[in-house]
Amino acid sequence: MSQSDDRQRDLIASLDFHVEAGLDLFLDEAPHDRFSEAEAPEPMTAPPARPAPLRDAPAPSRPPLPGAGMVLADLPQRGAAPPPARTFGQSAASKPGEAAGDARARARDVQSLDELEALLAGFDGCPLKFTAKNLVFADGNPAAKLMFIGEAPGADEDRVGKPFMGRSGKLLDRMMAAIGLDRTNAYVTNIVPWRPPGNRNPTPQEVSICRPFIERQIELADPDLIVCLGSPATQAITGTKDGILKARGRFYPYRVGSREIRALATLHPAYLLRQPLQKRLAWRDFRTLRAALDGKA
DSSP: OOHHHHHHHHHHHHHHHHHHTTOOOOSOSSOOOHHHHHHSOOOOOOOOOOOOOOTTOOOOOOOOOTTTTOOGGGSOOTTOOOOOOOOSSTTTTSOHHHHHHHHHHHHHHOOSHHHHHHHHHTOOSSGGGGTOSSOOOEEEOTTOSEEEEESOOOHHHHHHTSSSOSHHHHHHHHHHHTTTOOTTSOEEEESSSSOOGGGOOOOHHHHHHHHHHHHHHHHHHOOSEEEEESHHHHHHHHOOOSOHHHHTTOEEEEEETTEEEEEEEEOOHHHHHHOGGGHHHHHHHHHHHHHHHTTOO
């Protein structure tokens, strides 16, 4: 491999790193050291010379001071409440508990997945909506009996508007293909439909606000099996406090009314990209999934 090929490979790897970290815009081709620019002292300039006053010139008129025409009743009173702070949206200013209650009340009334997606597009209760580019609702076949639930969208998913579109999505597709599946016989979504800044994990408050929507999405899709990808999805869906390495490979009951759906916990594809040796554990989990689909587990 030539030196130019090595440099091109390093440049692509550097760009991938910055995109995964949430940096998707460059303001200039050449780098600038803004810190040194801020520390540089401003050049000293001589003050302008004051013109000599004219003798017997009339005094300049001054504009009235602000509030000169106000009466005492117009002045702000001591102890009065300050004006309300401006927020991104009407529901975004509410507390997480209030936003979650609002989400639950709204999600209860929708009767189809299309209505749920439209509801999420107009919901302002989660602050993540105002830092994300797109709503990432779902992909695949909503009539399928298998449902994959991940954590939250990444940079590629945020740009496209569909879940699992980047490197982790390609790995998930290969994992499904290894047991004879693809997105025509699986339904794919996340517990949080907006990308957290910098691809960080969603906070417990953000998960709490979005939980009613994923619960209603499961009810409307009505799968026979759920696969929870990663620890946040497993804990949100099953209620377990165990880490993913302890929870993986196990089925948990998930109740929808009087019906019980089995939820299998496994490793997230993004984790497998960082820890390739753990793919052997995910392969065991997917073999268990295949057996369950065939009625053998």
